[in-house]
Structure formats: C-alpha cells, structure tokens
Amino acid sequence: MVDGATQGGAPADRPRTMYQKVAADLRQAITEGGYGSGGRLPAEGDLAQRYGVSRGTIRQALSVLRTDGLVTSRRGTRRVVLGTERVQSFGELLSFTRWARSIGEKPGGRVVGLTRRPADETERDQLRLVAGAFVYRVLRIRTLSGRPAMVERTVYPEHIGALIARLKPDAVSHTVRLEEQGVMIADAQHTVDLVRADADDARLLGCRPGDALLRERRRSTDPAGAPIEWSDDRYLPGTVAFTVHNSAASGSLARRRGTPPPPNN
Amino acid sequence: MVDGATQGGAPADRPRTMYQKVAADLRQAITEGGYGSGGRLPAEGDLAQRYGVSRGTIRQALSVLRTDGLVTSRRGTRRVVLGTERVQSFGELLSFTRWARSIGEKPGGRVVGLTRRPADETERDQLRLVAGAFVYRVLRIRTLSGRPAMVERTVYPEHIGALIARLKPDAVSHTVRLEEQGVMIADAQHTVDLVRADADDARLLGCRPGDALLRERRRSTDPAGAPIEWSDDRYLPGTVAFTVHNSAASGSLARRRGTPPPPNN
DNA sequence: AAGTGGTCTAGACCACGAT
C-alpha cells in the first residue's frame, strides 16, 4: 500500500514504527558524514534486505529524509546526499523557549497584558469562531539571556485562553504548559515579513518607533484542524532568520539564530 | 507498496499519473469550497472505489494535499479541510518573473553587473566547487510594474553562468531561460531575515543606506543534487511576505504580495 | 462496536539514467 507525507509522531519522540527507526538510522549515518556530502545512498532493495523490511517501508523512511532536504530522489539513479545539517524539530519552531534552549540561550518571558473580550471580525475569521465568541489576547515580551528579543501578541479561543490566563506572568513557556494540559499543535501556517515598530513595540524592545522589525505571523491548529492560536511575533533585527527547504512537493521551516553564517548545505 | 513525499512532476504540469489526477481533482473540489472549511473528506475507501483505484493511490494523492496544508490527517477520523487557499507552485517561488505575473504585476529586470572570477571560499562551499574554479556573479535590479522592488546578487558555477552571460541585460526571466536550456531546479534552501541596505542597494532601490530590507538567501540544486545558483535577494519593505505551512513532517514556502491581509485560512 | 486512517507486505510493471 501507499503512504504519503507520513505524519508520524513528532521526530522528537523515540521512533515507534519500522520506517521511523530506519529513517532515524539513515539520518544519523548521513549527518555523521557516513555517505559524504554528494554521496550516494544504497539502493532501496539493498536497504530493504539489510533492515529485513519491505521496499515500501524503506521508501516511507526515505520520504522523511527527502522532506527534510537531506537527500534527493529521481528515477534511474540512487539517492544523493544533499546536506548533512541538523534538522530542527516542529516543537523547536513553535516554541520560542525550546528554540532558545536549542541554540544555547536562556529564554525568558513576561506577560505585559492579558484581556478577555469579544472577538473582532479578523479574529473570528482566523480562529473560526462564531459571532459573539470571546477570545483572550496576550501581549508578552520575550528575552534571550536577559535581553529583549521579541514582542508576542497572541489571540486564543476562549477555552485555550482560559488555561493561559491561569499561568504566572513570567511563566517561561506557554506552549509547553498547553501541551501538558493535552493541547497539541499539529499544523501551523506562517507569514514572515518586515514591519515598523509601534509605540508598544518600541517601549518593550527598547528601540525607536518606526524601526524595522522582522515579523512572523502564525496560525496554529490542533490535530482535528481546530485553531489553537493566532500570533504576531516581532523580532529585533539580527535576532532570528527563518530557513526553509523545499522541492517540488515538500519543504519545512526552521528558526535560526539571527544573521547566521550563510547556510552551509 | 509505500510511497513518500511523492516528488511528482511540477504541479504546474498536467497530471500524468493517477494519484496526480486524483489530487488535482480533490484540490479543485476543496478550493471551490466543495467540502467547506473545516469539512470532512470522504473515507479513503470510498474515494478508492469512486476513482476505481487502490487505497494506496488515494493515500498518495491525499499526501500531496496534506503537504500543501489543505487537509489534516489522523487515525480514527476522516480528513478535515484545513484551508481553501490557492497553493503557489515551486516555479512561482523560484522565479521572480512568474511570481510577479501570478499576482498581476509586470515584472522587469536589468543586469547591472556581471563578472567572472575565481570563487572565494564561501562560494566554493555553497556551490561545492574545487579550489581554483571560476564563478559568474550577477548583480541585477528587479522591478514590479516599473518600480524598483528587489536587488538580486546571484553566483553561478561556470557552466551555468556562461549561459546567463549570453542573455540580454534586460532579459525578463533568467530562470525561464535556464529551463529552456535544460537546466532544472529540483530543490532549494531558503533563509529569510532582515538586513541594512548598503550603498549599492540604496542606489539601485532608491532608498537610503542603512534602511532595512527583507532578505532571502537561496541555494538551488538540480535533480542530481548539484548546486545551480546561490543568491542574495533584498526586497524593499512592503514588497513581499513569505509564507510557509508546516506540520510534523512537511511544509512549503510561498512568496506573497507585500504586507497582505492576514492569511485567510 | 464500527469506522477510519496508519503501517506493512509481496508482488508487478514502467520510466529513466548510466554504461
């Protein structure tokens, strides 16, 4: 049977299925340079024999690596190693806290404003709410090793916001707290552009109004497709860069340290 | 048998295989609102029967839609429509010209500088060249309906650059010209961040040195994994935004009109 | 308990690249 982009559990989890085990194994071999950059992988049939699974399972594993941009694939020739870079997990992308830790910085956060009120039309549209529904709006300053890095404005539907409202103002990771209460994020849509700091941004980030900021707007949904949050995050210049790999039918986004050396693979 | 992220020909092409036909069919039904936003798709088995194919082929088709962020998928329940937005093609992302046309603007371009010289270390690293190899560097201003929008600095390995060097300075699309000569781009790695305009940027874009620009750096490779170009594109504020959908194991990047209304799905 | 999608098998044939 066929499969597709294989949702598979978060790559952060321990591999549970055969194709995840194979993928993890091959990923390690690749990132450790076992095949070299530009090197060729064994044929699918060989891998199937080596791991004692069907060719289909091997293809499922390889599709994961292809989506991550680690290998090519084309008819007629063996797969080629495209890059040997570590791939960022979905969790690191969604959580400022996890991202900060993954790059060796100490994350901080403080809620500056929290209100509950009826959703306006844009919010109803984004969160798929009916007229009259309430939302929570959270304004929050995020720091890296004590220095202001980002201003976050997040809108939650009422049942999620109620959980957020109970957290301490300086709770480090709202995302992790939500996970602990069983709120899972399965999909996210991101928009990255450049925006001018308004008065609030300037005050909280310590810049001047009108200064340019890198903005990421994000809409996240749970496994059932129900909106969980709608956020507008504004980063000081030099704080982050966003990277994406894509091919004819794939791609993924990663958040990286600001103005990093040119991507190396 | 299993399959994966299904490289399938460019979605721009006419569907050639069964799963592409099914995917195109379902995509149209979804974007036309046939299932509604948040609606549920028929079961895989039902679709298999309706199209007269195996369940595996249906799953392959659905994996395409899942990668595009159009539908969810989880065990136990039918797939749910996540969004009904048009998905941008790989070609529109890679080619400024095609993108501009897709949003109804008239694209323009003019080569301002073209040099051939030995690659420096960074260029050798990016383009996977050996010491002593030559590269072409192209500096180019891009316009939307006559107004400057972006400055493009692209480095090509010698065999590709030689083709570019033969084009007229105001050739509209280098990407399309390369395609006509059989140069195909199969994968690309993007990095998006914020950068200050240098003297060249300011002169060509008509802004002041030090002004903030949205930068996209890109490394593209052919189907065999060989680097084709390494580019540094700098957009005037408000010109573009980049969007990405991702989930546990997928994602894709799209270029949009600058500071658009909040993403609608 | 029934319905549904996720994983896996064991084949088949085809399209393409390299030799």
Added chain:
DNA sequence: TCGTGGTCTAGACCACTTG
C-alpha cells in the same frame, strides 16, 4: 541493456476516534 526509483495493486492488521 541493466539497475534504479516511481507508480500501482490487493490484501492484512493495528491504533485511534466516535457513537
């Protein structure tokens, strides 16, 4: 021509969600 990955089939069993 031969090896390789791409497409497709027809099953099987399992994990999960929902009533």
